[in-house]
Amino acid sequence: MSANSVSAEPEKPSGARSGPGFRLPKVPFWAQIVAGLVLGVLLGWLARSQDISWLYTTLDKVGSIFVQLLKLAVAPLVFFAILVSITNLRKVNNAARLASRTLLWFMITSLIAVAIGLAIGLITNPGAGTGLTPKDGKAPEGSGSWIDFLTGIVPTDVITPFTELNVLQIVFMAAVAGIAALKLGEKAQPILTLSEAVLELLQKALWWVIRLAPIGTIGLIGFAIADYGWDLIGKYATFTADVYIGCALVLFGVYPLLLATAAKVNPIQFYKGAWPAIQLAFVSRSSVGTMPVTQKVTERLGVPKEYTSFAVPFGATTKMDGCAAIYPALAAIFIAQIFGVQLGIQDYLLIAFVSVVGSAATAGLTGATVMLTLTLSTLGLPLEGVGLLMAIDPILDMMRTATNVAGQALIPVVVAAREKILDLDAYNSASASPVEDYDSEAEAGRGTTAPVAA
Numbered sequence: 001m002s003a004n005s006v007s008a009e010p011e012k013p014s015g016a017r018s019g020p021g022f023r024l025p026k027v028p029f030w031a032q033i034v035a036g037l038v039l040g041v042l043l044g045w046l047a048r049s050q051d052i053s054w055l056y057t058t059l060d061k062v063g064s065i066f067v068q069l070l071k072l073a074v075a076p077l078v079f080f081a082i083l084v085s086i087t088n089l090r091k092v093n094n095a096a097r098l099a100s101r102t103l104l105w106f107m108i109t110s111l112i113a114v115a116i117g118l119a120i121g122l123i124t125n126p127g128a129g130t131g132l133t134p135k136d137g138k139a140p141e142g143s144g145s146w147i148d149f150l151t152g153i154v155p156t157d158v159i160t161p162f163t164e165l166n167v168l169q170i171v172f173m174a175a176v177a178g179i180a181a182l183k184l185g186e187k188a189q190p191i192l193t194l195s196e197a198v199l200e201l202l203q204k205a206l207w208w209v210i211r212l213a214p215i216g217t218i219g220l221i222g223f224a225i226a227d228y229g230w231d232l233i234g235k236y237a238t239f240t241a242d243v244y245i246g247c248a249l250v251l252f253g254v255y256p257l258l259l260a261t262a263a264k265v266n267p268i269q270f271y272k273g274a275w276p277a278i279q280l281a282f283v284s285r286s287s288v289g290t291m292p293v294t295q296k297v298t299e300r301l302g303v304p305k306e307y308t309s310f311a312v313p314f315g316a317t318t319k320m321d322g323c324a325a326i327y328p329a330l331a332a333i334f335i336a337q338i339f340g341v342q343l344g345i346q347d348y349l350l351i352a353f354v355s356v357v358g359s360a361a362t363a364g365l366t367g368a369t370v371m372l373t374l375t376l377s378t379l380g381l382p383l384e385g386v387g388l389l390m391a392i393d394p395i396l397d398m399m400r401t402a403t404n405v406a407g408q409a410l411i412p413v414v415v416a417a418r419e420k421i422l423d424l425d426a427y428n429s430a431s432a433s434p435v436e437d438y439d440s441e442a443e444a445g446r447g448t449t450a451p452v453a454a
Contacts, residue, residue, distance in 0.1 A: 036217030044225025059222035066216025070289035080199040081313035086178030113321040114355040117329030126239040127337025246326040247403040263417035273430030281405035302423035315408035322400030325355040328375040335385030
């Protein structure tokens, strides 16, 4: 039976009679996520308070397997998504203008986000009164510097970036392959057809992983509580609150303002449409892992598919207002205060520069260690400060990633609205449909796109 025939079948109301018995009510995906969060907190508290080692280990393994399944798809997904997205620009008029406008808005929002992070850090002094000392820190195994960042873009071979999950190098190879395919024209069509098929295959497999998010939530949240405990979280209370407040200000303050002024659309409607991607990002802590949902919600918000297929993959690897702007700004202030280093105006300007230019270093993976070490090395701060934040990182990363993904959906909407290619009827009718619906829509909508006139 074809996917179209399945999706065309009318849906029976929840709880309606089906055959001889009753159909069980369908639990919404957001409710499954919330249930996973609550159950994870309870199990984590139980494992720690009662010292239940097998439960501690189980939570660790469940969360680790979920993250590993997401990471398993990252390398090929990024490569084929970037390659296909670049070649899809041939279907869009004024493609260079759209690409440049997208990058410009990425930089503008990053600059606003880092300014908010710096302001909050200077007001609250997150490193004061924590009881932490430089001895509590530990240098990371790997670090980032501008030399490493610039020289590390070009791979030494085509295999290592995939085996070591160097996303920046994968993006570079995909961009080169995509541009070369554009130059070859029709001769490259067999490769493009294969690439599109492989991308659909990867996205289908990733949908299955996404369905496991409620179970993964139990493991990730439960292990965080069991491993770190409330006492440790208390030491980072101000810093944690700063990150969440900073992200919330960008997510629910800056973004709605941009939608209302720059795009001239209803901000509430954006959040209704984008909510499935935002909630999944909060749980999965992976922009790349959330990318299929982000792309689908952006299309539902009226952004043409050809432009979305470029902007969202590009954003998933470079657009990081949470991980690459707010977080490193606050973290640099926090670490400087712990180590007794006085930061000046020039240091704050450097933080802003690194956040705007170096955000590609985060590359859509869980965690922002590379971006943090890049910021610290630029400022000359001790890299041992990274170790101070590793324990609390999973809890911070949830809000950071949710902010990242919201921005990755927002910018295509803003650019499309300003370029007069946003479907306002689709935008105004977008709804927060369950995640399951996006899978069936993707199957039903294949092969139905048309070139975009910008």
